[in-house]
Amino acid sequence: MKILRNIILLIFTISMNSFADELKDEKKLRGDSHAPIDVMCDHYHKKNEVMLSYRYMLMNMDGYLKGSSDANYSDARTKPNGSNYMVVPLEMTMIMHMLGGMYAISDDITLMLMGSYFDNEMEMKKHSNGVKKKMKSSGWGDLKFNLIKKLFAESGTKIHFNVGLSLPTGSISKKDTMFSGSKATLGYGMQLGSGTYDLLHGLTYNKMKENYSYGLQISGVKRIGENSKEYTLGDIYKSNLWIAKPLNNRCTSISIGSEFKFQEKIDGSHKDISSIMSFAQDKESTGYKRIDLSIGINHIFDDLNNLRLAFELKKPLYNDVNAVQLEPDYLTIIGLQYSCLLYTSPSPRDRQKSR
Numbered sequence: 001m002k003i004l005r006n007i008i009l010l011i012f013t014i015s016m017n018s019f020a021d022e023l024k025d026e027k028k029l030r031g032d033s034h035a036p037i038d039v040m041c042d043h044y045h046k047k048n049e050v051m052l053s054y055r056y057m058l059m060n061m062d063g064y065l066k067g068s069s070d071a072n073y074s075d076a077r078t079k080p081n082g083s084n085y086m087v088v089p090l091e092m093t094m095i096m097h098m099l100g101g102m103y104a105i106s107d108d109i110t111l112m113l114m115g116s117y118f119d120n121e122m123e124m125k126k127h128s129n130g131v132k133k134k135m136k137s138s139g140w141g142d143l144k145f146n147l148i149k150k151l152f153a154e155s156g157t158k159i160h161f162n163v164g165l166s167l168p169t170g171s172i173s174k175k176d177t178m179f180s181g182s183k184a185t186l187g188y189g190m191q192l193g194s195g196t197y198d199l200l201h202g203l204t205y206n207k208m209k210e211n212y213s214y215g216l217q218i219s220g221v222k223r224i225g226e227n228s229k230e231y232t233l234g235d236i237y238k239s240n241l242w243i244a245k246p247l248n249n250r251c252t253s254i255s256i257g258s259e260f261k262f263q264e265k266i267d268g269s270h271k272d273i274s275s276i277m278s279f280a281q282d283k284e285s286t287g288y289k290r291i292d293l294s295i296g297i298n299h300i301f302d303d304l305n306n307l308r309l310a311f312e313l314k315k316p317l318y319n320d321v322n323a324v325q326l327e328p329d330y331l332t333i334i335g336l337q338y339s340c341l342l343y344t345s346p347s348p349r350d351r352q353k354s355r
Contacts, residue, residue, distance in 0.1 A: 029306050031253030032213045032244035036296040037310035037335040039217055039240050039257075041112060041162040041202055044148045045104035051339040055098040058333075061326035062091045068320040076324050077127060079276075080284050087179065087278040088125050090132070092189065092326055095119040096141075102148075103342070110148040112164070116141040118192050124278065126179045133179060137186055141170035142193040146200060156208035164200035166221070168193055172229050173272065185272040187280030188233075195227025213253075214243040230271045234264030234287050244298070255296040259314070262289045265322050284323045291318040292331075308337040 035042035037055060045051060064071035076088050100114040119138045125131070146164030153159075170193020175183045202219030221236040242257035265287030279285040296312035314331040 029300050030208070030213075030246050030250045031248075031298040031300055031308075032246050032255065033208070034298060034308065034310070034337070035204075035206070035215055035217070035240070036242050036244075036255050036257050036294060037298070037312045038259075038294065038296075038314065038331075038333050039215075039242070040114070041146055041148055041164075041219070042204055042206070042215070042217065043158075044108075044110040044150050044160055045102060045339070047104050047107050048342045049102075049104045049339055050342045051100075051102040051337060053098075053100040053102075053335060053337045055096075055100075055333055055335040057094075057096040057098065057331065059094045059096075059331045060091070060329045061093075062329050063327040064324055065319050065321045065327045066324045068318070070327075071324055076279065078324075079279075079282070080323055084127070085276070085278045085282075086127060088127060089187075089278055089280050089326055090123040090125055092120070092122040094121075102339075108150045112144075112146040112148060112162075114144045114146075115169075118170075120190050122187075122190060122280065124179075124280075131179065135176045135186055135190065137174040137176065137190045137192065139171055139174070139192050142198070143167045143169045144200060158204075158206045158208075160204055162200070162202045162204070162219075166194065166198035166200055168195050168197060168227065170194070172227060172270075178277070184275075184277075185270060185281075187273075187278065188266060188270065188283070188286055189280060194223060194233045195229060196232060197224045198222060199224060212243065212245050214241075216241050226268060231266055231268035231283065234266055236264075237262045242294075242296075244296075248299075251302060252297065252299045255294075255298070255312075257294040257296065257312075258317075259292045259294065260290070261292070263287055279324050282323070285325050286322060288319060288321040288325065290316055290320075290328070293317050305338070305340065308335075310335040310337070 064076045066075050077084050097117040102112045104110040118141050122135045124133050144166045146162045148162045151159045172191045172195040174186045174191055178184045199222040204217040206215040217240045219238045223232050226232050238261045240259045242255050244253045244255035246253045266283040269283050273281050276282050292314045294312050294314040298310045301307045312333045316328050
């Protein structure tokens with residue numbers, strides 16, 4: 001039995017599937033070997049393994065919140081000082097295409113690079129005449145680099161941390177034609193990046209059991225300095241908790257998860273927004289605390305070299321916002337992940353033979 005166990009462990013080490021499962025009695029990749037698709041930096045790889053990923057995210061915002069309570073059109077038109085905005089946001093749709101790549105330079109260290117393309121649309125209403133107009137912004141967001149370091153891996157338990165840097169490649173100068181016919185700078189939520197170099201960090205714990213798995217991740221974003229438009233987005237603090245159940249000969253898994261996210265209010269204000277026409281341009285209407293509930297599905301296609309298809313739907317359970325903001329309705333994520341062994345390093349014996 002000991003010889004058989006060692007053979008299985010060796011197969012795990014040299015195969016494309018080795019990164020997914022360290023349970024000694026597992027012989028194939030499990031659907032729940034990865035966290036729900038919205039959790040980033042959730043796993044690492046074995047040396048020389050590569051993974052390419054694509055995520056499609058759709059978020060819709062409709063209705064209003066004031067603090068932790070529902071708000072109405074009148075609230076959305078009223079400034080914190082009691083005067084009125086001239087324009088009121090009605091709804092917003094954000095579509096994001098996220099491309100990622102991971103490469104393990106060793107069994108302990110995996111490098112990760114991610115870029116995003118945004119397509120944003122916000123419908124606005126001019127209060128004086130009731131005219132509605134859709135504002136749009138699109139383009140590449142900030143580029144994110146992470147280093148993932150394995151800390152512990154034994155008996156189905158994995159612990160790792162990630163540290164990284166977000167590069168300010170996304171525009172913070174997006175404009176569109178306003179009701180007056182002239183172009184003006186769009187609100188903070190319609191900009192594509194932070195404009196600052198941001199520190200990324202996280203700690204992840206994952207436990208694989210015979211018939212289920214669960215995990216916890218604590219992560220955050222720390223802004224460095226002020227951007228060229230004289231403001232700084234709020235720091236972000238997050239925690240994710242999930243539990244998953246493998247099905248269908250363990251190729252498929254279903255999951256339930258929860259996310260707590262706290263983003264601080266913007267410091268400073270955009271120097272190109274000279275006249276605040278709506279709460280979308282008001283720094284007072286930024287920053288929030290939110291708890292989301294999610295359900296997800298992961299599926300691995302054995303006959304397609306373990307191509308992974310994932311789906312997740314997130315719905316807010318609790319919101320507490322500063323001033324008045326649009327209310328998030330749902331977030332839908334669809335993802336594809338493909339991994340392979342880039343090359344196999346020759347063993348010392350093979351190197352000796354080649355001499």
